[in-house]
Amino acid sequence: MRTRLVGLQLVIVVALLGVSGAARQRSAAVETIDLMPLYWQFWDKAQSLREAEQIRLFREMVVERRPEVYNAAVMSVPGGKSFADALPEIYPQAVQWTLPHQAVIRKLSNEITTTLPQHEQSFRKEFPDFKYQGRVYFLYALGAFDGAARTVEGRPALLFGLDAIAAIHGDTASVGPLFHHELFHAYHGPRIGDTGRGFPLYLSVWSEGLATLVARRLNPSASDMAIYGLPSNTPQRVRDDLPKLAALLRARMDSTLSEDYDEFFVGNDPKASRPRRSGYYLGYLVAARLNEDMPLKDLARLKGQQLRRAIDQALADPAGLAAAEKR
Incomplete structure (x- = not known):
């Protein structure tokens, strides 16, 4: 009888723990x-x-x-x-x-x-x-x-x-x-702090690029348009001219000028001389390259000079960026 009672008590405790865990899970929802x-x-x-x-x-x-x-x-x-x-x-x-x-x-x-x-x-x-x-x-x-x-x-x-x-x-x-x-x-x-106009360009490249990679990883069947946005031809235009665009971004990584931010993150004209909003896709390629060696949750913790060096090294190897995008 005592064995049964102890067993019943354990069942009740486990059930209560399950309810408590479920309640915690529900309360954690956005x-x-x-x-x-x-x-x-x-x-x-x-x-x-x-x-x-x-x-x-x-x-x-x-x-x-x-x-x-x-x-x-x-x-x-x-x-x-x-x-x-x-x-x-x-x-x-x-x-x-x-x-x-x-x-x-x-x-x-x-x-x-x-x-x-x-x-x-x-x-x-x-x-x-x-x-x-x-x-x-x-x-x-x-x-x-x-x-x-x-x-x-x-x-x-x-x-x-x-x-x-x-x-x-x-x-x-x-x-x-x-x-x-x-x-x-x-x-x-x-974790990364402020990004956007007035802050070093590489921070925006990383923030938007990594967010784009996360969206791609969690939605593998989504259309390119759903992941990369407008203009729809920007990814292909970046791929077609990747060495030049990677070098251009690398040269401006530390820029805090609004015109440099706008060059890579603003506009939707598909016929512009340079692909508009290319920073999103270039950042995505950088994040995809670094994701080969590091899981997403660890990439999200990168910051400071460690992050800057990693981005610089990735941009210096456009062939590596192109290969990472295909994997």
């Missing part, structure tokens, strides 16, 4: 806020109305219900205008750009309710020490961004504009690659 139902409620009523009425309804049914998101700071309204003042100008432009992609927006909206847990799980499997105190929002962003990092109600936030994702990527659009890309920035940012 807090996600899906604002797309607000948009669909609006659109069901507004789609047959005149533009002025659509704007009025959008303000009432979407903006006024979530002002913490639909404001000038989060939506990057230019010219110092308030979001309310800018809406009559922003809304028509957004609709013109995104309306042809409503079916894809709907597909993405449905996708986040079914596949997001798996996307987060695959990321945590690769980076088990990931902790994020912010929120993740999915919304109709009026074309303002596909993915963006902002501060919302005093907390860090990752925002995904499903309308822009659909308009940029078309029928091949998927939430997973961009979700993993931005989630990695949230993980990697505290």
Whole structure:
């Protein structure tokens, strides 16, 4: 009888531990806020109305219900205008750009309710020490961004504009690659520190390149467009002129000039004299080369002179970059 009692006690303890572990696992999940139902409620009523009425309804049914998101700071309204003042100008432009992609927006909206847990799980499997105190929002962003990092109600936030994702990527659009890309920035940012304009160029190359590699590794069947973005011909143009572009980037690695940052990270003209946004793909090639010798979680810890030397050595060997990309 005592043996049975002890056995029962062990079963109860194990069960409680399992419940506790499950609770911890649930509590560790990223807090996600899906604002797309607000948009669909609006659109069901507004789609047959005149533009002025659509704007009025959008303000009432979407903006006024979530002002913490639909404001000038989060939506990057230019010219110092308030979001309310800018809406009559922003809304028509957004609709013109995104309306042809409503079916894809709907597909993405449905996708986040079914596949997001798996996307987060695959990321945590690769980076088990990931902790994020912010929120993740999915919304109709009026074309303002596909993915963006902002501060919302005093907390860090990752925002995904499903309308822009659909308009940029078309029928091949998927939430997973961009979700993993931005989630990695949230993980990697505290480790690498500030990047972008005004900081050494190699930091942006590494930050964006490694995030792109993570998105590729976690979404191996995704289209190149979903991984590398616009212009769609940039990867091929970089491959075609890799020795020259690698040497150019290597010469400017320490530059903090805005024009050098823009040269490698800004623009979407597929016919520009040099491939636009080539820093993303060059950074991806560098990260892929270093990933041959080091797992992703260790690459994410590289910083300082160790990181700079590793990038410099990779760029000095364009043949090695090309070979890494094919593996």
